[in-house]
Amino acid sequence: MNAEEPLQSADRVSTGLSGLDEVLDGLRIGDNVVWRVTDLDDYRRFVLPFVDAASATGRQIIYLRFGQHPPILQQHPAVRTIEIDALGGFESFTSRVWHLIEQHGRGAFYVCDSLSELLNAWATDAMVGNFFRVVCPFLFELDTVAWFALHPERHSRMTLDRIRQTTQVMIDVQRHGDEVQIQPIKAWRRQSPTMFLPHREQDGQFQPITDSSDATRLQASLELEHPHRQPLLDYWDRLFQEAGRALSEQDDACIAELQEQVLQVLISRDPRILELARRYLSLDDLLGIRSRLVGSGYVGGKATGMLIARNILLKDAPDLWQQQLEPHDSSYLGTDAYYAFLVHNGLWPAIMRQRSEAGYLSEAPALQGHILAGEFPYEIRAELERLLDHYGQYPILVRSSSLQEDGFGNAFAGKYESVFLVNQGSPEQRLAALEAAVRQVYASSMSEDALVYRKQRGLDQREEPMALLIQRVNGRFHGRYYLPDAAGVGVSRNTFAWDSNMAPEAGMVRLVMGLGTRAVDRIEGDHACVMALDHPMRQPFRNQDENYRFSQHLVDLLDLQEGSLDTRPLSQLLETTKDLPMAHLAEVDRAASTRAEQIGLQGPIWRLTFRPLVQQSPFINRLSHLLKTLEAGYRHPVDVEFTLHLNDQGEPSFNLVQCRPLATIGETGPVAIPDPLPENHLLFRTQGHFMGGNINLAIKRVIRVDASVYADLTTSERYDVARRIGEEVRSTDTPTLLIGPGRWGTSSPELGVPVRFSDIAGVAALVEVSEKAGEMVPDLSYGSHFFQDLVETGTAYAALFPENNHCDYFPNRLPLDTAPAQTSAHPAIRVHHLKQRHLQLTGDVVGQQLVCYFTD
Numbered sequence: 001m002n003a004e005e006p007l008q009s010a011d012r013v014s015t016g017l018s019g020l021d022e023v024l025d026g027l028r029i030g031d032n033v034v035w036r037v038t039d040l041d042d043y044r045r046f047v048l049p050f051v052d053a054a055s056a057t058g059r060q061i062i063y064l065r066f067g068q069h070p071p072i073l074q075q076h077p078a079v080r081t082i083e084i085d086a087l088g089g090f091e092s093f094t095s096r097v098w099h100l101i102e103q104h105g106r107g108a109f110y111v112c113d114s115l116s117e118l119l120n121a122w123a124t125d126a127m128v129g130n131f132f133r134v135v136c137p138f139l140f141e142l143d144t145v146a147w148f149a150l151h152p153e154r155h156s157r158m159t160l161d162r163i164r165q166t167t168q169v170m171i172d173v174q175r176h177g178d179e180v181q182i183q184p185i186k187a188w189r190r191q192s193p194t195m196f197l198p199h200r201e202q203d204g205q206f207q208p209i210t211d212s213s214d215a216t217r218l219q220a221s222l223e224l225e226h227p228h229r230q231p232l233l234d235y236w237d238r239l240f241q242e243a244g245r246a247l248s249e250q251d252d253a254c255i256a257e258l259q260e261q262v263l264q265v266l267i268s269r270d271p272r273i274l275e276l277a278r279r280y281l282s283l284d285d286l287l288g289i290r291s292r293l294v295g296s297g298y299v300g301g302k303a304t305g306m307l308i309a310r311n312i313l314l315k316d317a318p319d320l321w322q323q324q325l326e327p328h329d330s331s332y333l334g335t336d337a338y339y340a341f342l343v344h345n346g347l348w349p350a351i352m353r354q355r356s357e358a359g360y361l362s363e364a365p366a367l368q369g370h371i372l373a374g375e376f377p378y379e380i381r382a383e384l385e386r387l388l389d390h391y392g393q394y395p396i397l398v399r400s401s402s403l404q405e406d407g408f409g410n411a412f413a414g415k416y417e418s419v420f421l422v423n424q425g426s427p428e429q430r431l432a433a434l435e436a437a438v439r440q441v442y443a444s445s446m447s448e449d450a451l452v453y454r455k456q457r458g459l460d461q462r463e464e465p466m467a468l469l470i471q472r473v474n475g476r477f478h479g480r481y482y483l484p485d486a487a488g489v490g491v492s493r494n495t496f497a498w499d500s501n502m503a504p505e506a507g508m509v510r511l512v513m514g515l516g517t518r519a520v521d522r523i524e525g526d527h528a529c530v531m532a533l534d535h536p537m538r539q540p541f542r543n544q545d546e547n548y549r550f551s552q553h554l555v556d557l558l559d560l561q562e563g564s565l566d567t568r569p570l571s572q573l574l575e576t577t578k579d580l581p582m583a584h585l586a587e588v589d590r591a592a593s594t595r596a597e598q599i600g601l602q603g604p605i606w607r608l609t610f611r612p613l614v615q616q617s618p619f620i621n622r623l624s625h626l627l628k629t630l631e632a633g634y635r636h637p638v639d640v641e642f643t644l645h646l647n648d649q650g651e652p653s654f655n656l657v658q659c660r661p662l663a664t665i666g667e668t669g670p671v672a673i674p675d676p677l678p679e680n681h682l683l684f685r686t687q688g689h690f691m692g693g694n695i696n697l698a699i700k701r702v703i704r705v706d707a708s709v710y711a712d713l714t715t716s717e718r719y720d721v722a723r724r725i726g727e728e729v730r731s732t733d734t735p736t737l738l739i740g741p742g743r744w745g746t747s748s749p750e751l752g753v754p755v756r757f758s759d760i761a762g763v764a765a766l767v768e769v770s771e772k773a774g775e776m777v778p779d780l781s782y783g784s785h786f787f788q789d790l791v792e793t794g795t796a797y798a799a800l801f802p803e804n805n806h807c808d809y810f811p812n813r814l815p816l817d818t819a820p821a822q823t824s825a826h827p828a829i830r831v832h833h834l835k836q837r838h839l840q841l842t843g844d845v846v847g848q849q850l851v852c853y854f855t856d
Contacts, residue, residue: 014026023208032136034167035149035173038151042173060109064097073111101142109144119154127339130343132162132163148167155235197210239258240290243255269403270407292331294383303467310656326655330471342374361452376438396471397418398468404459420515422482492630492631513555516643518555527551584616585612618651634661642656681856685851687850688848689807690797699852701734709827726756737763767797769809
């Protein structure tokens with residue numbers, strides 16, 4: 001090629017070839033140039049003159065090396081080569097490129113490897129287009145010139161069209177024997193009568209083929225070289241097409257290879273999850289998942305956990321669970337749809353600002369607002385519409401299923417949103433509601449709780465795209481209401497055993513009537529039924545009255561008339577709904593029923609004790625079997641969510657909606673409680689009512705909320721106390737014991753201190769105290785999201801009931817020289833720095849003894 005006197009000016013840039021400059025009227029500052037080639041050698045032949053011309057003018061030239069193909073440039077003295085790993089995923093790769101462009105600033109020139117190489121790392125073709133839609137405008141904004149190549153036969157029409165729409169210059173290069181032909185496809189803001197004709201190379205010049213007969217013959221000869229070229233298919237689609245072929249032909253070697261390939265792009269990158277998936281998700285299973293996937297990419301951790309758990313039961317214990325496990329009817333919105341949404345709405349610059357250290361929390365609220373106002377790409381909207389056709393007018397639940405969610409050690413319990421949809425109205429109304437729900441879940445990835453959680457666990461710089469799990473809500477229509485018969489959370493290890501006879505390995509359940517929201521969230525002013533599976537009838541209450549008092553009185557359900565998730569008192573629900581399965585879930589409170597009849601009220605009065613379910617059905621045995629089977633399959637304790645469907649005899653079938661590895665604090669080996677322990681050394685002692693297994697912690701600071709002062713505060717003042725406690729907790733990393741009245745983390749300040757978990761996540765131990773001042777009573781709601789947070793962060797927990805015989809508490813033994821809080825002091829907050837002697841918190845899970853005492 002001949003590069004005679006290439007064109008250069010203030011706003012013009014040469015390609016390095018005068019003949020090509022003539023065809024294109026040169027390049028402009030800001031141009032992104034995409035070369036569509038069948039052989040990368042043709043790209044190299046054009047790159048070298050461009051680099052030489054740019055070098056002659058003193059330009060900074062960066063070669064972004066990310067492909068598996070041989071380098072485009074070899075040790076050019078004017079070029080800085082930067083290698084980037086694309087295997088970390090779309091977000092990490094795109095962020096790295098973004099920061100490099102930002103770092104090199106205005107006027108830099110770039111040469112890039114083939115965009116088609118990104119398919120080897122990401123599999124999903126749509127993300128190649130999204131990457132280009134992110135970086136091309138940024139390069140244009142910074143007055144750069146950047147060159148890219150791609151192999152058009154490896155990409156879908158949609159991706160090629162989006163790249164074409166975004167770039168400034170696109171050129172096709174085709175070869176017939178030794179002849180090279182170029183054809184500009186796009187040249188933004190320039191035109192000539194022959195610019196977009198095919199051009200044949202002759203001695204460094206490019207002559208337009210102006211004779212239509214000549215052009216037709218040339219095109220025919222090119223087509224003869226590829227006589228059976230297939231319609232363009234996405235790489236992702238080709239992978240699943242090949243998987244289907246391998247299964248139909250029973251090609252075992254190919255099946256094993258394709259199973260591994262599909263697991264890597266559909267299920268997870270986590271080695272422990274992949275090991276599980278290899279054992280329990282066959283290639284046939286994976287094709288079934290693909291058939292229910294909207295878009296492409298990963299289905300996310302929550303969906304993966306549910307699918308693996310179901311297959312553990314069906315494959316390891318088919319005789320029972322083929323009959324007793326209800327078929328799932330879930331759909332999935334892939335992680336690529338999340339990125340496509342962000343790119344489609346121009347939110348990548350905002351994402352980059354939020355990912356910075358300075359903007360990690362401060363940029364999130366604005367980004368949340370933009371996500372909530374975003375629109376969906378057409379292809380995603382069309383698939384969501386088809387998904388709604390499948391579910392008809394059954395209520396559905398839109399759940400987060402992020403890449404890291406529900407993994408080993410990272411449950412993200414309650415950090416992201418789940419949205420119930422009654423799914424009523426016209427198709428247009430139902431689609432609008434579904435889109436709003438998806439946006440709401442997407443936006444929850446920017447919530448402060450989620451971001452703080454990720455930061456604390458060192459996940460803030462790891463890719464965390466949001467997939468969605470969309471499930472038909474299991475239940476029945478009861479007039480204007482829709483709800484399941486019952487729902488619950490089950491754990492295969494009971495680290496909150498309140499009786500020394502209870503075996504932690506037997507597991508426990510937290511059970512409610514209606515929607516499971518009341519089983520996974522701490523219920524304000526109401527109580528789920530908590531049962532140890534080896535002693536289900538042994539409740540932590542002193543008498544029947546207390547058992548009734550601390551039972552469930554409110555039911556979560558979907559109100560079809562109002563179109564929302566709602567809560568109704570059980571007594572009110574029974575007045576209008578006569579076909580609820582009360583005889584299988586509840587007992588009649590005869591004394592209360594008699595009193596009601598005496599004042600003219602209709603009875604009976606039901607109490608949700610779940611005794612009939614336990615005593616008259618195989619519920620406990622089946623749940624125990626389910627948890628043991630899953631723990632064996634996971635080779636780790638598990639935490640599940642389920643709903644129950646009762647037949648006319650009250651026999652339950654299970655609908656498993658979630659499964660994840662259970663985070664556990666305990667199992668640290670035996671601990672020794674001093675015996676005898678001097679009475680005046682004791683801060684508190686309790687039998688049972690603590691969580692964390694065996695505990696052995698040295699405490700050097702105590703933050704205590706004075707109940708007598710706190711009880712007299714207004715609601716706003718109580719929120720102020722919660723805020724100040726968060727500031728005090730974060731002021732130092734000293735091992736801290738936090739003691740307060742009633743419930744930590746409540747949303748009802750009259751029941752305790754309304755801190756967010758992110759405010760107190762750094763404490764070593766958390767203590768809730770039953771106080772006579774007000775109705776502030778601890779809530780033993782193990783299995784709720786709040787307690788899951790405690791378990792995951794390794795925070796020990798205790799509930800103290802000083803009015804009971806099994807508990808002693810002596811707050812006045814804390815040192816009187818109370819140090820002022822690091823923030824402005826508040827009379828309700830006592831901060832005790834233990835400089836002379838520290839506290840030791842010791843818990844024996846076998847003996848169910850917990851003591852906190854001063855050391856000498």
